[in-house]
Structure formats: structure tokens, C-alpha cells
Amino acid sequence: xxxxxxxxxxxxxxxxxxxxxxxxxxxxxxxxxxxxxxxxxxxxxxxxxxxxxxxxxxxxxxxxxxxxxxxxxxxxxxxxxxxxxxxxxxxxxxxxxxxxxxxxxxxxxxxxxxxxxxxxxxxxxxxxxxxxxxxxxxxxxxxxxxxxxxxxxxxxxxxxxxxxxxxxxxxxxxxxxxxxxxxxxxxxxxxxxxxxxxxxxxxxxxxxxxxxxxxxxxxxxxxxxxxxxxxx
Amino acid sequence: xxxxxxxxxxxxxxxxxxxxxxxxxxxxxxxxxxxxxxxxxxxxxxxxxxxxxxxxxxxxxxxxxxxxxxxxxxxxxxxxxxxxxxxxxxxxxxxxxxxxxxxxxxxxxxxxxxxxxxxxxxxxxxxxxxxxxxxxxxxxxxxxxxxxxxxxxxxxxxxxxxxxxxxxxxxxxxxxxxxxxxxxxxxxxxxxxxxxxxxxxxxxxxxxxxxxxxxxxxxxxxxxxxxxxxxxxxxxxxxxxxxxxxxxxxxxxxxxxxxxxxxxxxxxxxxxxxxxx
Amino acid sequence: xxxxxxxxxxxxxxxxxxxxxxxxxxxxxxxxxxxxxxxxxxxxxxxxxxxxxxxxxxxxxxxxxxxxxxxxxxxxxxxxxxxxxxxxxxxxxxxxxxxxxxxxxxxxxxxxxxxxxxxxxxxxxxxxxxxxxxxxxxxxxxxxxxxxxxxxxxxxxxxxxxxxxxxxxxxxxxxxxxxxxxxxxxxxxxxxxxxxxxxxxxxxxxxxxxxxxxxxxxxxxxxxxxxxxxxx
Numbered sequence: 245x246x247x248x249x250x251x252x253x254x255x256x257x258x259x260x261x262x263x264x265x266x267x268x269x270x271x272x273x274x275x276x277x278x279x280x281x282x283x284x285x286x287x288x289x290x291x292x293x294x295x296x297x298x299x300x301x302x303x304x305x306x307x308x309x310x311x312x313x314x315x316x317x318x319x320x321x322x323x324x325x326x327x328x329x330x331x332x333x334x335x336x337x338x339x340x341x342x343x344x345x346x347x348x349x350x351x352x353x354x355x356x357x358x359x360x361x362x363x364x365x366x367x368x369x370x371x372x373x374x375x376x377x378x379x380x381x382x383x384x385x386x387x388x389x390x391x392x393x394x395x396x397x398x399x400x401x402x403x404x405x406x407x408x409x410x411x412x413x414x415x416x417x418x419x420x421x422x423x424x425x426x427x428x429x430x431x432x433x434x435x436x437x438x439x440x441x442x443x444x445x446x447x448x449x450x451x452x453x454x455x456x457x458x459x460x461x462x463x464x465x466x467x468x469x470x471x472x473x474x475x476x
Numbered sequence: 477x478x479x480x481x482x483x484x485x486x487x488x489x490x491x492x493x494x495x496x497x498x499x500x501x502x503x504x505x506x507x508x509x510x511x512x513x514x515x516x517x518x519x520x521x522x523x524x525x526x527x528x529x530x531x532x533x534x535x536x537x538x539x540x541x542x543x544x545x546x547x548x549x550x551x552x553x554x555x556x557x558x559x560x561x562x563x564x565x566x567x568x569x570x571x572x573x574x575x576x577x578x579x580x581x582x583x584x585x586x587x588x589x590x591x592x593x594x595x596x597x598x599x600x601x602x603x604x605x606x607x608x609x610x611x612x613x614x615x616x617x618x619x620x621x622x623x624x625x626x627x628x629x630x631x632x633x634x635x636x637x638x639x640x641x642x643x644x645x646x647x648x649x650x651x652x653x654x655x656x657x658x659x660x661x662x663x664x665x666x667x668x669x670x671x672x673x674x675x676x677x678x679x680x681x682x683x684x685x686x687x688x689x690x691x692x693x694x695x696x697x698x699x700x701x702x703x704x705x706x707x708x709x710x711x712x713x714x715x716x717x718x719x720x721x722x723x724x725x726x727x728x729x730x731x732x733x734x735x736x737x738x739x740x741x742x743x744x745x746x747x748x749x750x751x752x753x
Numbered sequence: 754x755x756x757x758x759x760x761x762x763x764x765x766x767x768x769x770x771x772x773x774x775x776x777x778x779x780x781x782x783x784x785x786x787x788x789x790x791x792x793x794x795x796x797x798x799x800x801x802x803x804x805x806x807x808x809x810x811x812x813x814x815x816x817x818x819x820x821x822x823x824x825x826x827x828x829x830x831x832x833x834x835x836x837x838x839x840x841x842x843x844x845x846x847x848x849x850x851x852x853x854x855x856x857x858x859x860x861x862x863x864x865x866x867x868x869x870x871x872x873x874x875x876x877x878x879x880x881x882x883x884x885x886x887x888x889x890x891x892x893x894x895x896x897x898x899x900x901x902x903x904x905x906x907x908x909x910x911x912x913x914x915x916x917x918x919x920x921x922x923x924x925x926x927x928x929x930x931x932x933x934x935x936x937x938x939x940x941x942x943x944x945x946x947x948x949x950x951x952x953x954x955x956x957x958x959x960x961x962x963x964x965x966x967x968x969x970x971x972x973x974x975x976x977x978x979x980x981x982x983x984x985x
Contacts, residue, residue: 314966409823418558431648452821
């Protein structure tokens with residue numbers, strides 16, 4: 245195993261970089277970070293639209309979210325890969341295809357987290373904000389959302405873990421992220437598949453487990469703060 | 477269609493205009509950008525594969541692409557593609573050219589234009605000795621492994637309709653599955669099979685390459701349909717390589733005695749862009 | 754001239770048969786993995802709640818090791834890696850059978866069970882502890898108190914999250930395409946490369962995935978309407 249790591253560690257971490265495109269674990273991380281970064285504002289808009297008092301806003305967004313959540317991510321990736329260019333007239337490569345699919349997919353999931361957060365805070369606060377003369381949108385922006393976003397911090401970290409795992413599907417469209425590289429190494433070495441895929445699994449595990457512990461810690465921390473406030 | 481409706485006619489004209497500009501001469505675009513994007517597999521030794529030491533994609537296809545970029549005086553950018561994604565990527569203009577172990581056949585001519593044939597190889601089957609298969613028809617009812625989206629699967633189905641074909645994203649994955657014993661045989665172009673066979677080392681004694689060809693595969697570079705100017709430059713470059721003897725040198729560099737393939741002779745010349753089937 | 758959308762391709766002939774065979778494989782993968790994952794999930798949940806520290810810890814390790822690695826890496830490991838570690842005779846026996854589907858079922862079962870066990874566990878924890886203590890006081894063993902008193906109630910509150918895990922399982926079967934399982938996604942790609950009719954092939958697969966997802970979501974909605982969660 246040591247020999248395997250010794251020969252291939254750089255390829256595993258950065259792909260062909262700097263003689264070729266960046267790949268490997270670095271690409272996995274970049275995809276996941278950008279995916280979540282772009283999905284968050286979109287998810288926020290979708291989440292607010294989900295609980296909007298206006299039906300013409302609520303219904304189409306609800307339908308869109310249901311469709312995305314009912315479709316495997318792999319299917320979303322394929323649609324983006326084969327049909328996005330004919331829709332937008334833009335030539336997107338595997339990276340942007342994967343990123344678009346991740347953003348759409350994650351936004352649908354974040355929207356539900358945000359919706360649950362808004363509903364969890366309750367009508368009471370919105371109503372008191374409205375009675376103080378805030379418009380609906382101002383009440384959302386100034387009163388409700390800041391609380392929602394703070395409460396959802398642990399969920400966000402968990403969503404980041406989910407996104408890291410989702411990037412592995414880039415493998416299927418030939419994106420040279422870490423799973424693809426591991427497979428390349430496996431076909432190169434030929435006789436040590438268990439070790440190669442264990443190392444791949446271990447890499448994901450260290451990354452994702454670390455992050456999910458962080459989410460767990462954040463959750464407890466936030467709970468304690470809320471409780472301390474309640475006692476004060 | 478009747479174009480009496482002026483609104484409809486106007487819209488159609490607009491569509492034609494938009495489509496027209498999108499399909500402006502690709503050669504001019506490449507020169508303007510100063511870059512040609514060439515789609516390669518990167519998973520198919522010796523045509524295009526990642527050299528584990530330098531982590532760069534190298535191979536026969538890559539050297540041809542380099543020659544074309546040099547002729548055009550532009551920068552070469554390689555883009556690694558899945559086998560099944562090659563033609564869609566070219567059609568949608570995400571790559572300018574395919575140098576990706578692409579078989580030239582009549583069926584595909586409806587979708588893509590092809591350069592002069594750059595290589596001719598037979599498609600073959602390598603089997604495990606313990607499967608007791610000694611000829612292609614004996615694969616009936618047996619599990620045969622290959623890659624998704626190439627000519628391998630249709631060719632095998634034509635030869636042995638009852639074979640149980642299992643496909644993977646890359647030829648390498650399918651070969652690993654064969655090496656592990658998950659199927660009786662594995663289909664690929666002969667040159668690629670020879671490269672895989674070389675990797676087996678001492679385990680070679682457990683495998684046999686069946687002598688029959690499933691088909692003859694003329695490989696060529698793929699060009700988007702209706703780009704005569706680009707095709708002319710590509711073909712001219714290939715002709716020059718042939719004339720100067722450079723093409724022969726490239727052949728022996730990747731397929732000759734010093735390579736894993738060990739071919740002694742070059743049974744073809746780069747001269748024609750016609751295929752029989 | 755070929756039509757823009759060739760519906761006939763989907764309704765009759767070889768390509769129709771391929772796609773339907775894929776759908777049936779996807780449904781079978783879901784059914785078998787679900788049947789195996791449910792009891793496994795209950796066992797893991799009980800292990801995690803058992804009074805023995807070592808058991809608790811191993812349950813935790815199992816769940817985290819599985820949830821923090823993408824399903825794609827699990828599939829690659831169980832197909833290409835793990836069987837190579839088996840003794841030769843057993844390995845050859847397995848390889849002579851449908852090793853693709855077997856590996857996929859193992860990976861899907863473990864992955865789904867890890868998630869479901871967390872839902873079962875929180876279901877059990879939602880049942881007031883006094884009930885368990887009362888059962889123990891009446892002379893029931895740990896297992897019997899769980900089986901007869903706690904679990905029947907816990908599973909009822911757990912049904913909605915379990916249905917949503919089933920939805921995930923249904924969507925996740927699509928990833929089995931990477932190890933050559935001839936499920937819906939695999940067959941759609943096969944039709945696509947045989948006919949170049951990507952739109953029809955992917956439309957068929959999307960409609961199937963979405964239709965089944967809506968049925969599963971509908972089941973969850975029906976259940977919640979029929980058996981609303983009683984709050985004590």
C-alpha cells in the first residue's frame with residue numbers, strides 16, 4: 245500500500261496539474277465548495293418562494309423542487325450534459341456541467357431546509373413584524389431569515405458533506421475528480437483493487453467525517469446558546 | 477412548408493441567422509482563439525493514455541493532434557472524454573476535433589465527418605483460458621465485458637447475438653473485470669488488447685487472444701459535420717506526415733518493437749477517407 | 754425523415770424491451786435492498802442503543818464509515834475490490850453468477866441500512882423512557898421490552914422518514930450502472946448509443962424515475978394523513 249501511495253499520491257491529489265487540467269481530490273473539493281456556494285443563494289430564493297403567500301410564486305417553485313428531488317442526480321447530470329448546450333447555446337464542459345447539476349440539485353434540497361427553518365420560527369414573529377409596519381419581504385429579510393440562516397448552519401455543513409459525495413458522479417461523464425483518478429490508478433496497477441478503493445473510501449471518510457463532526461459540534465453549541473439565552 | 481405567415485417566416489429567418497452565426501467557419505474560430513480543443517480518451521493505451529510518471533496524456537492520437545495544432549500554429553488543449561460522450565461532445569462543439577480511438581463507419585457518417593484513416597486495427601476478443609473458449613462463436617451464452625458507447629458492443633452482438641454483454645465506463649474497467657475472472661472474454665481493438673495483455677505480466681499464460689477479427693476498424697479523427705475548411709487542413713497535415721515518413725515513425729514509436737504492442741510491419745498508409753462498411 | 758421525438762421507439766421493439774428490462778431491474782434492486790436493509794437497520798439501531806459500550810461504539814463506527822463515503826465508491830469497492838479478498842473457490846463461485854447485481858445489492862443495502870438505522874434510532878428515542886423501564890420492571894428482557902413495547906410504537910413514527918429513505922434508495926439504484934448492472938440508467942445509455950436518440954432514451958428513464966418517486970412521496974403523504982403522529 246505504501247508503494248501505491250508513493251507512486252500515485254500526486255496524481256491522486258491534483259490529477260494532471262500542472263501539465264494538464266487540475267483533477268483529483270483538489271477538483272473534488274473545488275467542485276463541492278463552488279456547488280454549495282452557488283446553490284445557497286438559489287436555495288434561499290426557492291425556500292422563500294416555497295412559503296410565499298402568493299400562489300403564482302409558490303406553485304411553480306414547489307413543482308420544480310418536487311421534480312428535482314424525485315430525479316436521481318445522475319439523471320440531472322445527463323440532462324445537463326446533453327441538453328444544457330442546446331438550451332443555452334453555450335458550450336459547457338464537464339466541469340461546468342457537473343457544477344450546474346450540483347447547484348440545481350443542492351438548491352432544491354437547501355430550499356426544503358430553509359422552508360422548514362422559516363416554518364419552524366412560526367407565524368407569530370412574521371405577524372408581529374408585519375404589525376410593526378414591515379412589509380412581507382422586509383419581515384423576511386430583517387426578522388426571519390437571519391434566525392433561519394443561523395439555525396441552519398449545521399445543516400449547511402451536512403449539505404456540504406452530501407455535496408462532496410455527490411461530486412463523485414462526475415466520474416460517469418469523464419470528469420477527472422478523485423473517484424475517476426482512483427479508477428485510472430486501479431486500471432494501471434491492475435492487481436490491487438481492494439487497496440486502491442479502500443484508500444479512496446478512506447480519503448472521503450476523513451474529509452466527510454471531520455465535517456460531520458463539525459456539524460454535530462455546531463448544533464450542540466447553538467443549542468446551548470439558545471438555552472443559555474432562555475435562562476438569562 | 478408554407479411560409480405565407482410573415483411572422484412565422486420572420487421567426488424562421490431569425491432562427492436561421494442565429495444558427496448560421498453559431499456555425500460560422502470553425503477553422504477561422506480556432507485560429508481566432510489561438511487554441512484547438514481536441515477530445516481524447518486518455519484511458520486507451522497506446523492511442524491516448526496517462527503516463528503515470530509525468531501524469532500527462534500521451535499516445536499516437538495525441539501525437540497526431542500535436543501535429544495538427546502545430547500546422548495551424550495554435551495551442552493544443554486536450555480534453556479527456558468518456559467513450560460514450562465522444563460524438564455528442566463533438567456535435568455540440570465542446571471539442572473542435574476528436575482523436576479518441578474513433579472508428580470510422582458508414583453509420584456514423586450521418587453524425588460526423590472523418591479525416592483520412594489514421595490507423596487500421598481489427599477488433600478482437602481476449603478470453604480466459606479457463607473459459608475453454610477457443611473461437612468467437614463459443615462465446616454464446618457467456619459473459620463478455622467491454623466499454624459503453626463504442627463499436628465494441630454492437631460488433632459483438634452482431635457476431636454472437638446471445639452473448640451476455642456487460643459494459644463499463646472505460647475499457648480499463650472492463651479489462652480489470654476480465655482479469656479478475658468476472659467474464660469469459662473482453663472485446664476491444666487489437667492494439668488496445670495487446671497493450672492490456674502486456675500489463676498482465678506472468679498472468680499472461682492464463683489468457684488467449686482469439687485469432688478472428690470481429691470486424692476491421694478503420695480509426696480516424698472526427699470533425700464536426702459541414703466544416704470542409706477544417707477537414708482540409710487536418711487531411712493535409714496527415715498527408716504531409718505520411719509523405720515525410722513522420723507517420724511511419726509515429727506508428728513504430730507507439731506500436732513497434734520498443735512498445736508493448738510489438739508490431740513488425742505497418743500494414744496501412746494514411747491515404748483515404750473512404751470506408752467499406 | 755426521422756421525427757423529432759420518436760415515441761414508437763419507446764413503445765415497441767427491441768429498444769422498448771431493453772428499457773423495460775432496465776426498469777424491472779431497478780425495481781428489483783430497490784425491492785431486494787429494501788427488504789434486506791430494514792431488518793439490518795433495526796439491528797444496528799438496537800446495537801447503538803444497547804447498554805454495552807463496545808456495541809454502541811461499533812454501531813456508531815459502522816454508520817459513520819458508511820455514510821461518509823459516496824455510494825459510487827462503495828459500489829466500486831464491493832465490485833472490484835472486496836471479492837478479490839475472498840478465498841479462490843468462493844470467489845470463482847461468485848464470479849460464475851450475477852456478481853454485478855450481487856455487489857450492487859450489498860452496497861445499496863449497507864448504504865440504505867446505515868441511514869435507516871439513524872431514523873429507527875431517533876424513533877426509538879422518541880418513545881418515553883419510562884415505557885421501557887416499566888417493561889423491564891415487569892420482568893421483560895432488554896430484547897423483549899424492545900420488541901414488544903418500544904419497537905412497535907417507534908416504527909410507527911419512523912415510517913415517514915423510512916419512506917423518504919426508500920425514495921433515496923430508488924434514486925440511488927441509478928449509480929449501479931458504473932459496475933455494469935443493467936438497470937434503467939444503463940439501458941437508457943445503451944439505447945442512446947445504439948440509436949443516437951438521447952432525448953427519447955433519457956426522457957423514458959426520467960419519466961420512470963419521477964413517476965416512481967411521486968408514488969413513493971404520495972405513499973408518505975397518505976400515511977401521514979391516515980396515521981398522524983400522536984403527540985403525548
